Amino acid sequence: xxxxxxxxxxxxxxxxxxxxxxxxxxxxxxxxxxxxxxxxxxxxxxxxxxxxxxxxxxxxxxxxxxxxxxxxxxxxxxxxxxxxxxxxxxxxxxxxxxxxxxxxxxxxxxxxxxxxxxxxxxxxxxxxxxxxxxxxxxxxxxxxxxxxxxxxxxxxxxxxxxxxxxxxxxxxxxxxxxxxxxxxxxxxxxxxxxxxxxxxxxxxxxxxxxxxxxxxxxxxxxxxxxxxxxxxxxxxxxxxxxxxxxxxxxxxxxxxxxxxxxxxxxxxxxxxxxxxxxxxxxxxxxxxxxxxxxxxxxxxxxxxxxxxxxxxxxxxxxxxxxxxxxxxxxxxxxxxxxxxxxxxxxxxxxxxxxxxxxxxxxxxxxx
Amino acid sequence: xxxxxxxxxxxxxxxxxxxxxxxxxxxxxxxxxxxxxxxxxxxxxxxxxxxxxxxxxxxxxxxxxxxxxxxxxxxxxxxxxxxxxxxxxxxxxxxxxxxxxxxxxxxxxxxxxxxxxxxxxxxxxxxxxxxxxxxxxxxxxxxxxxxxxxxxxxxxxxxxxxxxxxxxxxxxxxxxxxxxxxxxxxxxxxxxxxxxxxxxxxxxxxxxxxxxxxxxxxxxxxxxxxxxxxxxxxxxxxxxxxxxxxxxxxxxxxxxxxxxxxxxxxxxxxxxxxxxxxxxxxxxxxxxxxxxxxxxxxxxxxxxxxxxxxxxxxxxxxxxxxxxxxxxxxxxxxxxxxxxxxxxxxxxxxxx
Numbered sequence: 047x048x049x050x051x052x053x054x055x056x057x058x059x060x061x062x063x064x065x066x067x068x069x070x071x072x073x074x075x076x077x078x079x080x081x082x083x084x085x086x087x088x089x090x091x092x093x094x095x096x097x098x099x100x101x102x103x104x105x106x107x108x109x110x111x112x113x114x115x116x117x118x119x120x121x122x123x124x125x126x127x128x129x130x131x132x133x134x135x136x137x138x139x140x141x142x143x144x145x146x147x148x149x150x151x152x153x154x155x156x157x158x159x160x161x162x163x164x165x166x167x168x169x170x171x172x173x174x175x176x177x178x179x180x181x182x183x184x185x186x187x188x189x190x191x192x193x194x195x196x197x198x199x200x201x202x203x204x205x206x207x208x209x210x211x212x213x214x215x216x217x218x219x220x221x222x223x224x225x226x227x228x229x230x231x232x233x234x235x236x237x238x239x240x241x242x243x244x245x246x247x248x249x250x251x252x253x254x255x256x257x258x259x260x261x262x263x264x265x266x267x268x269x270x271x272x273x274x275x276x277x278x279x280x281x282x283x284x285x286x287x288x289x290x291x292x293x294x295x296x297x298x299x300x301x302x303x304x305x306x307x308x309x310x311x312x313x314x315x316x317x318x319x320x321x322x323x324x325x326x327x328x329x330x331x332x333x334x335x336x337x338x339x340x341x342x343x344x345x346x347x348x349x350x351x352x353x354x355x356x357x358x359x360x361x362x363x364x365x366x367x368x369x370x371x372x373x374x375x376x377x378x379x380x381x382x383x384x385x386x387x388x389x390x391x392x393x394x395x396x397x398x399x400x401x402x403x404x405x406x407x408x409x410x411x412x413x
Numbered sequence: 414x415x416x417x418x419x420x421x422x423x424x425x426x427x428x429x430x431x432x433x434x435x436x437x438x439x440x441x442x443x444x445x446x447x448x449x450x451x452x453x454x455x456x457x458x459x460x461x462x463x464x465x466x467x468x469x470x471x472x473x474x475x476x477x478x479x480x481x482x483x484x485x486x487x488x489x490x491x492x493x494x495x496x497x498x499x500x501x502x503x504x505x506x507x508x509x510x511x512x513x514x515x516x517x518x519x520x521x522x523x524x525x526x527x528x529x530x531x532x533x534x535x536x537x538x539x540x541x542x543x544x545x546x547x548x549x550x551x552x553x554x555x556x557x558x559x560x561x562x563x564x565x566x567x568x569x570x571x572x573x574x575x576x577x578x579x580x581x582x583x584x585x586x587x588x589x590x591x592x593x594x595x596x597x598x599x600x601x602x603x604x605x606x607x608x609x610x611x612x613x614x615x616x617x618x619x620x621x622x623x624x625x626x627x628x629x630x631x632x633x634x635x636x637x638x639x640x641x642x643x644x645x646x647x648x649x650x651x652x653x654x655x656x657x658x659x660x661x662x663x664x665x666x667x668x669x670x671x672x673x674x675x676x677x678x679x680x681x682x683x684x685x686x687x688x689x690x691x692x693x694x695x696x697x698x699x700x701x702x703x704x705x706x707x708x709x710x711x712x713x714x715x716x717x718x719x720x721x722x723x724x725x726x727x728x729x730x731x732x733x734x735x736x737x738x739x740x741x742x743x744x745x746x747x748x749x750x751x752x753x754x755x756x757x758x759x760x761x762x763x764x765x
Contacts, residue, residue, distance in 0.1 A: 081659075084519075084539065084540065084541045085539065096584055096587050096588065096591075097583045097584050097587045097599075098583065098586070098587055098590075098598060098599055100573070100598050100599060100600055108587050108590075108591065173607060176607075176611075177607075177610055177611075177614070180610075180611060180614035180615070180616055181614060185615045186615065200614060200615045200616050201573070201615075201616065267571065268570060268571040268572070269561075269569070269570075269571045269572035269573065269618050270571050270572065270573060270598070272571070279616065280600075357578070357603055358602065358603045358604070358607060359602065359607060359611075360575070360600045360601055360602050360607075360608075360611065362601070366578060366601060366603075369512070370512055370578035370579045370601070370603075371578055371579075371583055371584075371601065373512065373579075374511070374512065374578075374579050374580065374581065375535070375581065375584055376535070376539075377515075377535045377536065377539035377540050378539070379515075379516055
C-alpha cells in the first residue's frame with residue numbers, strides 16, 4: 047500500500063465512523079421519541095399561530111401561520127443584524143484609529159473603552175443598556191416631542207409613517223440608481239469620491255418622495271400612541287449592546303490589520319506628499335482590508351448569532367418567537383430547534399460566502 | 414415399589430407442594446403489595462427525590478436569603494420525599510425555566526415536575542407527559558398601576574403588557590383579544606425580573622401571569638401598594654403535578670399523596686394533631702389515612718405511615734396554602750383553592 051492509499055483508507059474509515067455515530071444518534075432519537083410517545087412532523091407550520099409579534103417590519107397578525115411567524119421573526123433578526131454590522135464596523139474603525147492616532151487622550155480613551163467593553167459579559171451589557179435606555183426616556187404622557195408628530199418616550203421613538211404609490215416608486219428608484227452608481231463608479235469616470243456624491247443624492251430622492259407621500263402621524267390614544275412608525279427601545283438597546291461589544295473586538299482586528307501593512311507603504315505615501323488622512327484611507331486601509339476580512343467575518347457571524355440575546359429584553363427575533371413561544375405552544379421541541387438551528391446555519395453560511403467572495407476579490411493576483 | 418423409590422416419590426411430591434405453596438404465597442403477596450414502580454425504586458436507590466421546581470416565584474418556589482427553598486410546590490416535594498423516603502429533606506431541587514421544564518422531565522433528569530405548570534391538552538398529548546393532580550387553581554390575571562383606574566380586562570384595549578415567554582400567557586391574551594375585540598399588546602421577556610423592571614420603568618402598562626405568581630411578584634416591587642391585581646381572570650390555569658408517561662404506579666403515589674394532603678384538611682388533621690388523632694380518632698377515614706387501619710400504604714407500594722409522615726412534614730393542604738399565600742404571607746384569598754365544602758374546587762376522592 048502506498049502512503050497515498052493508506053491516507054485514503056484512513057479518511058474513508060473516519061467518514062464511516064462519523065456516519066455511524068450520526069446514524070446511532072438518529073436511531074436513538076427515533077427510539078426515544080417512540081418510547082415516550084412523542085410524534086414528529088412539520089405539519090404544525092401550517093396551523094394558525096394566534097399570538098402577537100409586537101415589532102414587525104413585514105405584515106403580521108394573529109391569524110397568520112407558524113410558518114409565517116418564522117419569516118417575520120427572521121426579518122427582525124436580519125434587520126437587527128444588518129444595523130449592528132454597519133454600526134459596529136464604523137465604531138470599531140473609529141476606535142482603532144483613535145488607538146493608533148498617537149494623541150495620548152484619544153489613545154487612552156480608546157484603550158480603556160476597549161478593555162472595559164470586551165472584558166464584561168455581553169448579556170449583562172445588553173440588559174444594562176435596556177434598563178438605562180428605559181430610565182433615561184420620559185414616561186409616555188410627558189413625551190419629548192418635535193412639533194406635533196414626532197414623539198420620544200419610554201415606549202419608543204414615534205415618527206409619521208409615509209405611504210402612497212408616489213413615495214414607493216421614488217424611494218425604490220433612488221435606491222436602485224444609487225446602488226448601480228456605487229458599484230460602477232469607476233467606469234462612470236467621475237473624479238469626485240462616490241461617498242461625497244451619493245449620500246446627498248439619496249437624501250434628495252427621499253425628500254422629493256416625502257413631498258408626494260401621504261403622512262400618517264402618531265397620536266396618543268388610550269394607553270399608547272397609534273399610527274406612525276415606531277422604533278422600539280428593545281431594538282435600540284439590542285443594537286447598542288451588541289454594537290458596543292463587538293466594536294471593541296473589531297477595533298483590535300482593525301488595529302492589527304493596519305499595523306500588519308508594511309511601514310514602507312506609509313512612509314512612501316507621506317514622501318509623495320499625501321496627507322495623513324489620504325495615507326490612511328487611500329494607501330493603508332485598502333491594503334489592511336486583505337488582512338482584516340477573515341477575522342472580521344468571524345465577528346460578523348458572531349453578531350448574527352448574538353441577536354438571539356434580544357430574547358432577554360423582549361426583542362422579537364427568531365429565538366424568542368420560535369424557540370420560546372412557538373415551541374411552547376406547539377410542543378414541537380425537536381422540530382422547532384431544528385428549524386432555528388437550520389435558519390441560523392443558512393444565514394451564517396450565506397454571510398460567510400459573501401465575505402469570502404469579497405476576500406477573493408481583494409486578494410492580490412499572482413502572489 | 415421399593416422403599417427408597419417410595420421415599421423419593423414422597424419427597425418429590427412434598428417438594429412440588431412446597432413450591433406450589435411458596436409460589437402461591439408469593440403471588441398473593443405480590444398482589445397485596447405490588448412494587449411501587451421503577452421511578453419510586455430509583456428514588457429509593459438514589460436516596461433523594463429529584464423535584465423540578467420554578468427558578469424563583471415567591472409563593473410557589475423561591476430561595477430565601479439563606480438559600481433554603483420555600484413555597485407551595487416545595488412543600489409538595491417535601492411531602493412526597495417524606496412519604497417515599499421517610500425524610501422531607503431528602504429532595505434535590507432542580508430549578509427549571511418555563512421553556513426547558515418539560516424537556517428536563519422527559520429526559521428523566523427529574524422524577525416529578527411541580528412548577529406552577531398548567532395542565533393542558535397539548536402537554537398531555539404531544540409531550541408524553543401525564544397530568545397527575547391539580548395543586549393550585551389559578552387563572553391568568555393582570556397586575557396594573559392603581560392610578561390608571563382600570564376595572565376590567567376589556568378596558569386594557571390598546572395597552573401593552575409585559576410578561577415572560579415560554580408559557581401560554583401570550584396565547585391567552587391573543588385569544589382574549591380575539592373573543593372580546595380588545596387588542597392588548599404583549600412584550601415577552603426571558604425572566605420575570607427584566608419584565609418587572611421594564612414595567613416599573615413605564616415600558617408596559619402592566620404585568621401578566623398566573624394569579625398566584627402575580628401576588629408573589631407584587632411583593633417584590635419597589636412600591637407594592639401602588640399596584641393592584643385585577644380581580645378578573647382571562648384564563649383557566651389549573652397548576653399541578655406532571656409526571657412522565659409510562660410509570661402508572663409512580664403516578665398513583667403522586668395522585669394519592671395530593672389527595673391525602675387535601676383529605677387531611679377536610680378531616681381537620683394538622684401537623685400538630687396528627688400524632689394525637691392517630692391514637693384517639695374514631696373516624697375510619699382518619700385512621701385509614703394515618704395508617705392506623707387498613708393497608709393504603711401497602712397498596713401503593715409504600716409503608717403504612719406514608720401519609721402520616723407527609724402530613725407531619727408539611728401540614729395539610731390548607732396549612733401549606735396559608736404558609737405561602739395566607740394573610741401573613743402573600744395575602745391571596747383562597748377562592749377556588751378552598752376545599753369543595755368551602756366553596757372551592759378541591760374535591761378529594763375518598764380513602765376507602
